[in-house]
Amino acid sequence: MDTSLKIESLMQKGTAFFPGAVGPFADNADSLFYFIFWGSVIIFVGITLFVGYFLLAYRRKKDSQLATGQMTHNTLLELSWTVPPTILVLIVFIWGFKGYLHMAVPPLDAQEIHVNAKKWFWEFGYPNGNKAIGELVVPINTPITLIMSSDDVIHSFFVPNFRIKRDVLPNRYTKLWFEADKVGNYQVFCTEYCGTGHSAMSAIVRVLSAEDYKAWLADANSGDELPLDKLGEKLYTAKACVTCHSTDGSVRVGPSWKGIFDANRPIKGGSTVKGDENYLRESIVNPGAKVVVGFENIMPTYAGSLNDREISALIAYIKTLQ
Amino acid sequence: MSQVPLNYLNATKGLKSWLFTLDHKRIGIMYLMFIAISFGLGGFFALALRLELLNPKELLFTAKQYNQLFTLHGAVMVFLFIVPSIPASLGNFLLPLQLGAKDVAFPRLNLASLYIYVFGGLFCVYSMFSGAVDTGWTFYTPYSIDTSTSVISMTLGAFILGFSSILTGVNFIVTIHKMRAPGMTWFRMPLMVWSLYATAIIQVLATPVLAITLLLLILERTMGIGIFNPALGGDPVLFQHFFWFYSHPAVYIMILPAMGVISELVTAFCRKNIFGYKLVAFSSLAIAIISFFVWGHHLFVSGQSDYAAMIFSLLTYLVAIPSAVKVFNWIATMYRGSIQIKAPFLYFLAFLFLFSIGGFTGIMLGALSLDVHLHDTYFVVAHFHYVMMGGTVMAFIGGLHYWWPKMFGRMYSEFWAFIAWAFVMVGFNMVFFTQFILGAKGMPRRYYSYLDQFQPLHAFSTFGSWVMAVGFILMAFYLMDSLLNGKKAPDNPWGALTLEWQTQSPPLTENFIETPVVTRGPYDFGQEKRS
Ligand SMILES: [Cu+2]
Numbered sequence: 037m038d039t040s041l042k043i044e045s046l047m048q049k050g051t052a053f054f055p056g057a058v059g060p061f062a063d064n065a066d067s068l069f070y071f072i073f074w075g076s077v078i079i080f081v082g083i084t085l086f087v088g089y090f091l092l093a094y095r096r097k098k099d100s101q102l103a104t105g106q107m108t109h110n111t112l113l114e115l116s117w118t119v120p121p122t123i124l125v126l127i128v129f130i131w132g133f134k135g136y137l138h139m140a141v142p143p144l145d146a147q148e149i150h151v152n153a154k155k156w157f158w159e160f161g162y163p164n165g166n167k168a169i170g171e172l173v174v175p176i177n178t179p180i181t182l183i184m185s186s187d188d189v190i191h192s193f194f195v196p197n198f199r200i201k202r203d204v205l206p207n208r209y210t211k212l213w214f215e216a217d218k219v220g221n222y223q224v225f226c227t228e229y230c231g232t233g234h235s236a237m238s239a240i241v242r243v244l245s246a247e248d249y250k251a252w253l254a255d256a257n258s259g260d261e262l263p264l265d266k267l268g269e270k271l272y273t274a275k276a277c278v279t280c281h282s283t284d285g286s287v288r289v290g291p292s293w294k295g296i297f298d299a300n301r302p303i304k305g306g307s308t309v310k311g312d313e314n315y316l317r318e319s320i321v322n323p324g325a326k327v328v329v330g331f332e333n334i335m336p337t338y339a340g341s342l343n344d345r346e347i348s349a350l351i352a353y354i355k356t357l358q
Numbered sequence: 359m360s361q362v363p364l365n366y367l368n369a370t371k372g373l374k375s376w377l378f379t380l381d382h383k384r385i386g387i388m389y390l391m392f393i394a395i396s397f398g399l400g401g402f403f404a405l406a407l408r409l410e411l412l413n414p415k416e417l418l419f420t421a422k423q424y425n426q427l428f429t430l431h432g433a434v435m436v437f438l439f440i441v442p443s444i445p446a447s448l449g450n451f452l453l454p455l456q457l458g459a460k461d462v463a464f465p466r467l468n469l470a471s472l473y474i475y476v477f478g479g480l481f482c483v484y485s486m487f488s489g490a491v492d493t494g495w496t497f498y499t500p501y502s503i504d505t506s507t508s509v510i511s512m513t514l515g516a517f518i519l520g521f522s523s524i525l526t527g528v529n530f531i532v533t534i535h536k537m538r539a540p541g542m543t544w545f546r547m548p549l550m551v552w553s554l555y556a557t558a559i560i561q562v563l564a565t566p567v568l569a570i571t572l573l574l575l576i577l578e579r580t581m582g583i584g585i586f587n588p589a590l591g592g593d594p595v596l597f598q599h600f601f602w603f604y605s606h607p608a609v610y611i612m613i614l615p616a617m618g619v620i621s622e623l624v625t626a627f628c629r630k631n632i633f634g635y636k637l638v639a640f641s642s643l644a645i646a647i648i649s650f651f652v653w654g655h656h657l658f659v660s661g662q663s664d665y666a667a668m669i670f671s672l673l674t675y676l677v678a679i680p681s682a683v684k685v686f687n688w689i690a691t692m693y694r695g696s697i698q699i700k701a702p703f704l705y706f707l708a709f710l711f712l713f714s715i716g717g718f719t720g721i722m723l724g725a726l727s728l729d730v731h732l733h734d735t736y737f738v739v740a741h742f743h744y745v746m747m748g749g750t751v752m753a754f755i756g757g758l759h760y761w762w763p764k765m766f767g768r769m770y771s772e773f774w775a776f777i778a779w780a781f782v783m784v785g786f787n788m789v790f791f792t793q794f795i796l797g798a799k800g801m802p803r804r805y806y807s808y809l810d811q812f813q814p815l816h817a818f819s820t821f822g823s824w825v826m827a828v829g830f831i832l833m834a835f836y837l838m839d840s841l842l843n844g845k846k847a848p849d850n851p852w853g854a855l856t857l858e859w860q861t862q863s864p865p866l867t868e869n870f871i872e873t874p875v876v877t878r879g880p881y882d883f884g885q886e887k888r889s
């Protein structure tokens with residue numbers, strides 16, 4: 037099983053302008069891009085040659101030099117640079133529309149996965165009730181429809197390798213489908229500005245072969261055997277606490293976890309609270325209840341997306357960070 | 359004693375004579391000053407942003423400060439600089455001169471628009487110091503409803519600035535209809551006037567929509583009226599529709615005047631009649647009208663209906679054609695001309711190439727399937743900087759150099775102008791061409807931090823911003839120097855035929871000694887042989 041979490045490089049792979057291509061939409065987008073690109077290069081070089089030639093041939097040498105001709109219009113010439121560009125852009129329009137329609141209509145047999153966006157992480161809900169943060173795992177060559185909604189502001193789900201993107205809205209569901217045809221790990225970005233953590237709001241799509249996917253499904257709940265603090269360490273990244281909390285004392289959007297256990301926590305409003313298990317638990321399931329001084333009340337609640345064992349695991353992990 | 363002849367600059371003296379002036383030329387000059395300051399401020403924010411992006415780590419600013427910086431950069435550049443840039447400064451100065459009139463139709467309204475502009479600008483500046491906004495200049499809901507930063511003072515600033523824009527527009531429309539000199543028929547108007555006319559129409563029709571939208575946003579934040587806020591049953595995407603219903607036409611408020619300047623530059627420095635006067639004039643109007651029906655191309659991935667997307671994409675291509683036609687017409691104008699390569703013409707050339715690149719990449723973004731990939735990436739950032747900066751700003755600077763001798767009666771150093779131009783060109787392409795690659799590769803915009811693999815290109819882009827800054831600083835110096843030590847400018851240093859060159863430099867307060875009578879077109883260079 038390919039467990040390496042190496043994400044495919046966008047810069048190193050693919051063509052000069054585009055990242056590596058995966059799935060059914062890349063053909064249309066890439067060929068259209070390079071069609072326009074080379075068309076533009078040809079026209080641009082043409083323009084440059086004309087302008088360059090005019091500059092050389094008609095450069096004013098004496099101050100009194102007048103223009104040698106006064107062409108004021110020429111209908112044929114003007115038609116020649118109105119009609120062909122119009123035809124060209126119409127071709128481009130139809131080409132782009134065809135690709136867009138393809139994206140708009142998911143196949144009927146597609147597997148559905150729910151995507152929930154929150155400041156600032158992605159949560160994926162699978163049909164079997166499993167939830168995962170920051171990692172979307174899908175089998176190869178299987179159409180997947182993402183049914184997406186947001187808990188707060190507008191976000192946008194973008195997978196450069198797949199050439200897909202769609203806004204994720206707080207008041208309605210939006211859909212996006214794809215079918216990955218290459219095994220690998222691919223970068224997901226949020227592309228609708230959503231505040232302080234916008235650029236940290238990333239995830240990965242892991243495309244697994246059919247067997248690996250089966251194994252992953254079987255393995256999915258295997259956190260049970262791990263000791264609590266090790267499970268907590270895993271959850272720290274898996275549940276995206278890492279976007280806002282460090283473990284080494286440096287301040288991110290939220291306070292670092294280093295040394296907070298059993299320490300006195302300064303709370304907005306002037307009081308202090310002891311950082312014991314109950315406080316930590318409350319901070320996770322009801323973060324707005326006590327807000328640490330110097331920070332904003334922006335941590336999302338994890339009530340419902342972490343079970344008891346997971347919460348205990350995170351607390352156990354925080355305890356180790358002294 | 360060779361005294362400077364009486365002109366609009368020395369006719370009356372003292373601060374009060376400026377603060378209460380009704381002279382369109384003085385108002386234009388004051389606008390120019392504020393616009394230059396705004397450009398400096400916006401540019402300063404831009405340099406700070408690029409510096410932070412030198413590497414993905416925290417360098418100078420926190421994420422929140424970075425978000426405030428890019429918002430301020432955008433808001434200042436759009437609302438305080440580029441929307442008013444050409445029409446309010448050059449346009450105000452030139453329109454009556456080019457029409458052979460004494461002033462605009464409503465001089466008091468003109469002064470009022472300046473004061474409203476300054477007042478709106480003060481609100482924006484105030485908002486910078488009172489918890490600067492971090493929403494992006496687009497103020498998208500519901501983020502702009504939630505954020506704790508000062509959305510209200512900034513939107514109020516933009517709201518007020520809108521009125522300044524509307525007043526200028528109304529004034530220009532009436533002036534063009536009513537104040538033309540005898541013999542100045544519609545088709546004898548300089549193309550600059552045509553483009554100011556088309557711009558004014560958009561300003562008057564579109565700006566109120568922005569005003570209403572921003573007002574609704576303010577009401578949403580203060581009273582929770584539930585129109586945009588999903589928590590109250592509102593629709594946040596509705597805000598985007600409203601916003602772009604203004605802001606797409608506003609793109610043409612920004613570029614049409616630039617196209618007018620370009621038509622003036624190419625004819626004057628080639629001593630040529632414009633190729634296809636009517637096509638160029640009417641394409642301005644065509645652009646003005648169609649521009650109202652393409653706003654949905656900003657929402658291709660927002661979940662709007664697929665049919666709407668299709669129609670918006672088609673219309674977007676229709677509005678592209680008149681712009682392309684103009685570019686070809688300007689090039690054809692050079693044919694068999696007598697081409698003099700002076701500073702303004704250098705900026706004409708810069709415009710031609712940079713605006714074309716902006717146009718080509720616009721074709722890419724208009725294609726539905728391709729836009730899905732490119733939307734909200736650096737590709738879009740690069741595209742609109744090629745159009746707005748490569749297009750409008752280059753034309754603005756070209757126009758400034760072209761009319762400088764008329765405005766201030768002084769020449770500047772051609773040598774330093776060339777050096778500065780070279781720095782700006784090289785720097786600009788370093789900054790923004792790089793961003794096409796970054797964006798197409800997947801780098802999203804408005805990112806405080808980024809993947810390590812993007813670092814080399816980001817760094818290169820930042821170096822480019824320094825090169826460009828050197829160019830602009832040089833420009834500020836030699837233009838200042840020209841004011842103090844510049845050679846006295848003749849009335850018509852470029853041998854142009856439009857009316858503003860037929861009066862003295864700088865012009866009299868009344869513009870012309872007697873009202874000119876127009877007997878020929880603005881670019882009838884063929885006739886001078888006979889006369
Ligand atoms: Cu985001």
Ligand SMILES: [Cu+2]
Nearest residue numbers: 606609653656
């Ligand atoms: Cu637009």
